[in-house]
Amino acid sequence: xxxxxxxxxxxxxxxxxxxxxxxxxxxxxxxxxxxxxxxxxxxxxxxxxxxxxxxxxxxxxxxxxxxxxxxxxxxxxxxxxxxxxxxxxxxxxxxxxxxxxxxxxxxxxxxxxxxxxxxxxxxxxxxxxxxxxxxxxxxxxxxxxxxxxxxxxxxxxxxxxxxxxxxxxxxxxxxxxxxxxxxxxxxxxxxxxxxxxxxxxxxxxxxxxxxxxxxxxxxxxxxxxxxxxxxxxxxxxxxxxxxxxxxxxxxxxxxxxxxxxxxxxxxxxxxxxxxxxxxxxx
Amino acid sequence: xxxxxxxxxxxxxxxxxxxxxxxxxxxxxxxxxxxxxxxxxxxxxxxxxxxxxxxxxxxxxxxxxxxxxxxxxxxxxxxxxxxxxxxxxxxxxxxxxxxxxxxxxxxxxxxxxxxxxxxxxxxxxxxxxxxxxxxxxxxxxxxxxxxxxxxxxxxxxxxxxxxxxxxxxxxxxxxxxxxxxxxxxxxxxxxxxxxxxxxxxxxxxxxxxxxxxxxxxxxxxxxxxxxxxxxxxxxxxxxxxxxxxxxxxxxxxxxxxxxxxxxxxxxxxxxxxxxxxxxxxxxxxxxxxxx
Numbered sequence: 001x002x003x004x005x006x007x008x009x010x011x012x013x014x015x016x017x018x019x020x021x022x023x024x025x026x027x028x029x030x031x032x033x034x035x036x037x038x039x040x041x042x043x044x045x046x047x048x049x050x051x052x053x054x055x056x057x058x059x060x061x062x063x064x065x066x067x068x069x070x071x072x073x074x075x076x077x078x079x080x081x082x083x084x085x086x087x088x089x090x091x092x093x094x095x096x097x098x099x100x101x102x103x104x105x106x107x108x109x110x111x112x113x114x115x116x117x118x119x120x121x122x123x124x125x126x127x128x129x130x131x132x133x134x135x136x137x138x139x140x141x142x143x144x145x146x147x148x149x150x151x152x153x154x155x156x157x158x159x160x161x162x163x164x165x166x167x168x169x170x171x172x173x174x175x176x177x178x179x180x181x182x183x184x185x186x187x188x189x190x191x192x193x194x195x196x197x198x199x200x201x202x203x204x205x206x207x208x209x210x211x212x213x214x215x216x217x218x219x220x221x222x223x224x225x226x227x228x229x230x231x232x233x234x235x236x237x238x239x240x241x242x243x244x245x246x247x248x249x250x251x252x253x254x255x256x257x258x259x260x261x262x263x264x265x266x267x268x269x270x271x272x273x274x275x276x277x278x279x280x281x282x
Numbered sequence: 283x284x285x286x287x288x289x290x291x292x293x294x295x296x297x298x299x300x301x302x303x304x305x306x307x308x309x310x311x312x313x314x315x316x317x318x319x320x321x322x323x324x325x326x327x328x329x330x331x332x333x334x335x336x337x338x339x340x341x342x343x344x345x346x347x348x349x350x351x352x353x354x355x356x357x358x359x360x361x362x363x364x365x366x367x368x369x370x371x372x373x374x375x376x377x378x379x380x381x382x383x384x385x386x387x388x389x390x391x392x393x394x395x396x397x398x399x400x401x402x403x404x405x406x407x408x409x410x411x412x413x414x415x416x417x418x419x420x421x422x423x424x425x426x427x428x429x430x431x432x433x434x435x436x437x438x439x440x441x442x443x444x445x446x447x448x449x450x451x452x453x454x455x456x457x458x459x460x461x462x463x464x465x466x467x468x469x470x471x472x473x474x475x476x477x478x479x480x481x482x483x484x485x486x487x488x489x490x491x492x493x494x495x496x497x498x499x500x501x502x503x504x505x506x507x508x509x510x511x512x513x514x515x516x517x518x519x520x521x522x523x524x525x526x527x528x529x530x531x532x533x534x535x536x537x538x539x540x541x542x543x544x545x546x547x548x549x550x551x552x553x554x555x556x557x558x559x560x561x562x563x564x565x566x567x568x569x570x571x572x573x
Binding site: 099248 | 374380381387
C-alpha cells in the first residue's frame with residue numbers, strides 16, 4: 001500500500017470514530033460543539049502517558065478514553081442543565097476553555113505543540129475504527145437505538161414511558177466524549193505531533209456537518225459522512241482547496257431539501273421526491 | 283493607566299456590539315442562531331480590502347463591502363427560511379454553520395488565507411482627554427455603535443415596524459393571523475443584520491488595519507459570548523455584554539498576557555450559562571419554551 005493511500009485510510013478511520021462522537025448527541029437532538037475539546041483531552045492524555053510514562057499504544061488509548069469520560073462526567077452536571085441552543089453555547093464555551101488550557105500548559109509545549117513518540121501505523125487505527133463501528137451498529141439493533149430516537153422525538157412522552165432522560169443524556173455525553181478522545185488518541189499517534197490550535201470549535205463543527213450529510217437517524221450515517229468527507233477532496237484532485245466550498249454547499253443543499261441526511265428512509269420513488277421539492281419551494 | 287485600558291476596552295467592545303446585536307436580533311425575534319454572522323463580518327472587510335487593492339476609490343469600496351454583507355445575509359435567509367419556522371433549531375443552526383464555512387472558504391479560495399494589511403484611510407489623529415488617548419476612528423466606531431443601539435431601540439419601541447417585529451417575536455402564527463407579512467419582516471431583519479455586521483467589519487479593519495479570511499471567527503465567537511453574557515434577545519444586553527468583554531479582554535491581556543484571554547472569557551460564559559442563562563439583562567426571552 002502506498003503511503004498516500006495509507007494516510008487517507010487512517011484519516012477515514014479517525015473521521016469515522018469522531019463522526020460517532022458527534023452522532024450520539026445529534027441522535028437525541030443535541031448539538032455538542034465540545035467534541036474537539038474532548039478530542040484534545042484524548043490526544044494529549046495519550047501522548048503524555050506514552051511519552052512520559054512509557055505506556056504502550058493500547059493503554060494510551062484506554063487512558064485517553066478514561067480521562068475524557070471522567071472529565072465529561074464531572075462537567076456534565078452543570079452543562080446538561082442547559083437545553084437546545086444554550087447547550088450548543090455551553091459546549092462551545094467548554095471547547096474553547098479546554099483548547100486555551102492546553103495552549104497554556106508548558107509541560108505539553110504550550111503554543112509550540114507537542115511531539116508524540118509512539119507511532120501507530122495503519123493497523124491500530126483501522127482496528128479501533130472497526131471495533132467502534134461494530135459496537136455502534138450493534139447498539140443500533142438494540143433497544144438503546146429506540147430509546148435515543150424517542151428522546152429526540154419527544155422528551156416529555158419518553159419520560160412518561162419510563163425513560164430516564166437525564167441518565168440517557170449523561171450516558172450519551174460521556175460516551176461521546178470517550179469516542180472523541182479515542183479519535184484524538186488515534187490522531188496523536190498517527191500524525192506524531194499535536195498542537196492546541198488544531199482543536200478549535202470549528203473542528204467540532206466540521207465533524208457535525210459531515211455527520212449531518214451522512215444522516216443522524218441511522219448508525220450508518222457517520223460512516224457515510226466520513227467516507228464522503230474524506231474522499232471528496234481526493235476525487236477532486238489538485239483542487240483540495242475547494243473541498244470545504246463544495247462540502248458546505250452540499251450541506252446547505254441537504255438542509256434545504258433533505259435534512260434527514262443520506263442514510264434514512266427515502267420517500268418512495270423519485271417522483272415523490274420531486275413532489276416534495278415542488279411542494280417546499282412553493 | 284487603568285482608565286486608559288478601560289477606554290481601550292470600550293472601543294474594542296463596540297466592535298462586539300455590532301456583531302452581538304446582529305446575533306441577538308435574529309435569536310430574539312425568530313429564535314434562530316445565525317452562525318453565518320462571523321462570515322458576514324469578514325465579507326464586508328475583505329470585499330473592501332480586495333477592491334481597495336485593485337484601486338477602487340475608498341467610498342465605493344466601503345459601500346461595496348456593505349452590499350456584499352447584505353446580499354450574503356439575504357442568501358442565508360432565502361435558503362434557510364423554510365427550516366427556520368420548523369420546530370427543530372438544530373437543523374437551522376447547522377445550516378447557518380455551513381454558510382459560515384462556505385463563505386470563509388470561498389474567500390480563502392479567491393483571496394487567500396493570509397493576514398493582509400488594510401490601508402489606513404482615516405487620518406492618524408488622536409484625541410486627548412487629560413492622560414487618556416483615543417483614536418479618532420475608534421471614537422467614531424464607538425459613537426456609531428451607540429447611535430445604532432439608540433436607533434434600534436427607538437425603532438422597536440415606537441414604530442409600526444418595531445411593533446410588528448415584537449409581535450412576530452411573541453408568536454409567528456398570531457402575527458400572521460393579525461395580517462403581518464412575517465416573511466417580509468424577517469427579510470428586512472436579515473438585511474439589517476448583513477448591514478450591521480459588515481459595518482462592524484469595516485470599522486474594525488479601519489481601526490485595527492488588518493484583515494483575513496478567518497477574521498470573523500474570533501470576533502464572532504466573542505460576540506456570541508458577549509450576547510449571552512448580556513442577555514440573549516436584548517439589544518441593551520448585547521451592548522453591556524460587548525463592552526464587558528472588551529474591557530475584560532484588554533485588562534486580561536494587560537495582567538496575564540494574550541494567551542489567557544480565551545480562558546477567562548469562556549469560563550465566564552460557561553459559568554453564566556449554568557448559573558443565570560438569561561444573562562445580565564435577560565428575562566426578555568423565554569427561548570427554552572419555544573424550542
